[in-house]
Amino acid sequence: MADTLQKLILEDTSFDGFSRTQVPMVVSNPHLEDNPLIYANHAFTVQTGYARRAVIGRNCRFLQGEDTDITAVNRLREAVSRQESVSVDILNYRANGEAFMNRLLVAPIMDRAGALKYFVGIQKELTSGKSDMASDRVQSQLSQVQDRVETDMSLIIGMVRRKSSEVSVPSEYAALTRRIETFQLLYEEMKLSDGHSNRDSIHLGSYLSRLCCAIGHVYGRSGVRLTLQLEPIDVPIETASRVGMVTSEVLTNAFQHAFERLETGLVEVRMSQLSGGGFRIMISDDGLGLPGAMAWPDPATVGGQIISGLIEGLEGTLHLRRGAAGSIVTIDVPAGASLRY
Incomplete structure (x- = not known):
């Protein structure tokens, strides 16, 4: 192996x-x-x-x-x-x-x-x-x-x-490179944060914007559009690393599976601050959608285990909603969550 x-x-x-x-x-x-x-x-x-x-x-x-x-x-x-x-x-x-x-x-x-x-x-x-x-x-x-x-x-x-x-x-091993590269983008964002007074935080909107564009460049194809609407939010580096990895897994899954046999499509990534603190990320597509009986994240796959493990570590929640066209994944991360390992 x-x-x-x-x-x-x-x-x-x-x-x-x-x-x-x-x-x-x-x-x-x-x-x-x-x-x-x-x-x-x-x-x-x-x-x-x-x-x-x-x-x-x-x-x-x-x-x-x-x-x-x-x-x-x-x-x-x-x-x-x-x-x-x-x-x-x-x-x-x-x-x-x-x-x-x-x-x-x-x-x-x-x-x-x-x-x-x-x-x-x-x-x-x-x-x-x-x-x-x-x-x-x-x-x-x-x-x-x-x-x-x-x-x-x-x-x-x-x-x-x-x-x-x-x-x-x-x-699954082919995805190891992408997962390592997700951290590489975080390292560079850390360097960009060196000039700020709080070096323990990351501009999450900037990091996710670059991450999503990179994934779209690799996995996207002609006819499938990617739109981003990300509010400027600062988070601890540990939070950014987990959120970045979860976003990478979900977004890659959308590009790889949502538009099979379809010529056009739309993937949207939105992030907004919640009124009670914390933030919400929504990743949606207008593709085929997941079968109603299919469990997701799939605990039998490495990607599913990674998503579940990191969401638990963030003390966050993840919900999948199946729309008339495509799927909507909502990730909520509470304010001041004590990261668990």
Whole structure:
């Protein structure tokens, strides 16, 4: 199954246009020989100059060169062997041979049973002459990325692991890239929030707007329109990560299934602040609609489990209404919900 996942991600290029985020990120599989990369985002290919197909299936040591400090390499190797997080400043080399100083954060991702599943690597190029204060800020940003989404990534990966023995054709694995990219957009929104006084909040309207447009770009087709009406609402980053993932799952499902055999269609995403606090998101389509007897979210699928788990963590509610044409999904998130893990 691990080999199938590697092949799937290697051959899948449809997500290359999903996001053009500025945070280089890779995922490796320690259960394959030599812990090879199974995912690299667009920002990583821009930073290093290596094409995605040139790095998938290889250990990331190909970035090292003759002047790379062996002490930094040993720190990485030891942390990986102990399944621990580590941050190092290491000299790496681009595909054209140019050297650059890289602040690398590597963190293990565990499933819900506590077993190692993947390693995630997040990079930041350090420019020459960067002050200690600026360098410390970079380290703080990278640590926030790890801390803020590690629990959600573990939730998703745990669900994928539990389903892996039940699917003969692992189409669910193809969605792993999209789910990782959803967090990538959040990382970039975190960077945009750095200049504001409250760095623990995200402009949810801005984040969801970019996320929905990215999903529409990948999954949309001629004749199907996407409209957005999103009020400006600030929420904690933890809330944004869960809301973004739920929105991604629901919106992708609409594009993939609502318009089969239809030439035209409309998908609408609306977000508004509730009078009693909190906010409401409505995702609707005028497509075929779900069969009346069909349970949704489907607890037998990874996507259904992700939606239910994240809604529960938000202490929110999710309702599906079947209209004369299409479906309407309403997500309510209360004000000041204490996020549960």
